[in-house]
Amino acid sequence: MDMHLTEGRVSVQRNLERVSRITQLKEEIKLQETNRDSGQSAASTPDHEKLLEHRKRLKETHERLIENELMKMERELQEEQVGGVDGEMSYLRRERQILVLQIEALRRENQQAYSDLETQNRQHQQEINSLREESLQVFRAFREVLEEQRQASEKRYRNLLLDAIQDAVHLSSQNLQLQEEVQQLRKTLSPAL
Structure with missing residues (x-):
């Protein structure tokens, strides 16, 4: 019986070690998630901000280019000072450009976005x-520990049952x-009475 209790303690201690390992894995995953979240806010936010900044610069470049073309068109129209249909056609061609x-x-801005x-x-x-794989790893570890505990x-209950049966037989x-x-004692004592 002491042997089974001792084996049970060892098994309980071993199970406690496994549970602490699972807890440690969970804490590591939480820490990774926290680091990833802070890394995302620290890394992906700058990435996102960089992308936004790039698009903003692209838009500003396009606006300057268009503004320069408008100013160029106005200068050319003032220099030409062509009236009538020819002037109107020239104006419409440049406006079309x-x-x-x-x-x-x-x-281009749409493609970039x-x-x-x-x-x-x-x-x-x-x-x-990555998160799915980490969750599956924790689940697998947890399932292994549960199976080992089971x-x-x-095994411990089978041994206890076997010992109980042996004790009952004995x-x-x-x-x-x-x-x-x-x-026998009664037979021996009954003739004496």
Whole structure:
């Protein structure tokens, strides 16, 4: 019985070590998540801010380019001072060129924004996959510990049951032996009475 209690203690101690390992893994994951979150706010925010700054500079460059073209068109129109239909046609051609420039600028800004969104989406997917893998690792470790605990408990209870059966058989045989001795004593004592 002492052996089983001792084995049970060892098993409990071993299980406590496993539970502490799982707790340690959970704490490491929380720490990684905290670092990742602070890293994201410290790293992805600057990345996001860099992307926004890049788009802002691109937009400002386009606006300056369009503004320069407008000023150039106004100068040319003042220099030419062509009136009538020719002047109107010249004005419309130049205005059309500026509209084409504006459309091209907006197209480039749109492409840049789309590219930035794709990049951020890939980063978020990688982070999600990483978190999923870490969660699966913790789950696997937890499941292993539970299975080992179940097997250890099952083994300990089987041994206890086996010992209880052996003790019951031994006590039963001793009981039969004692009953035979009592009957023998009665037989021996009854002729004497």
